[in-house]
Amino acid sequence: MNIDFLAHPAEEVAPKLLGTVLTRKTSEGTVSIAITETEAYSGMADPASHAYRGRTARNATMFGPAGHLYVYRSHGLHWCANVVTGTDGIASGVLIRAGRVIEGEELARKRRGAKVESPRLARGPGNVGQALGITAECNGADLLTGTSVMLSEGEPVPAALIRVGPRVGVSKAHDWQHRFYRADDPTVSAYRLSPRAKPSAEA
DNA sequence: AACCAGATCCTCT
């Protein structure tokens, strides 16, 4: 994976990340997923972004250089992973919402639970984190030169199979078409409108 | 110091 691939606005990088491979190595073993669903988040201009109100200790990684992993805790117990994109100093990142496990399925299932169907092992951002074994320790990790979390090239997804839609579960700017996913792919998570989304924001 | 909202997930009907 080349830094030039990531050093662009999140909404440009997000569709290009479909098909790329995210790998996580721990003492337990290695799990890799081919990314099937992403969402772009920007900085000051994006009301739904963690970085909208400026830099804080929690979102600092988003403001750093492209190619690092931004990890945050959602609803108390889910670890969600983002690939930082764009320019150093300007917040932007791509949330990895879903992927297909292509390596280490046994370990992924051990982490997720024996009953989980294969396509659901990394379906949804919280599940991606759990299947890969991503925790707060991974925040800020360099995806290009690191050895514990890595982003690499995979089979490109044909443009004709890429779909665009509104982001899942955000209450602000929920009509922004910043979600990208593979058409007809069982590993892609279901769309849900945030309970707090304002009807007046409809276009 | 207190409040509240949240880039979610799982279970149950």
Place this chain on the structure above:
DNA sequence: GAGGATCTGGTTT
């Protein structure tokens, strides 16, 4: 399809 669990970080008093 709907509802609740769960707790952290950010914002407001």
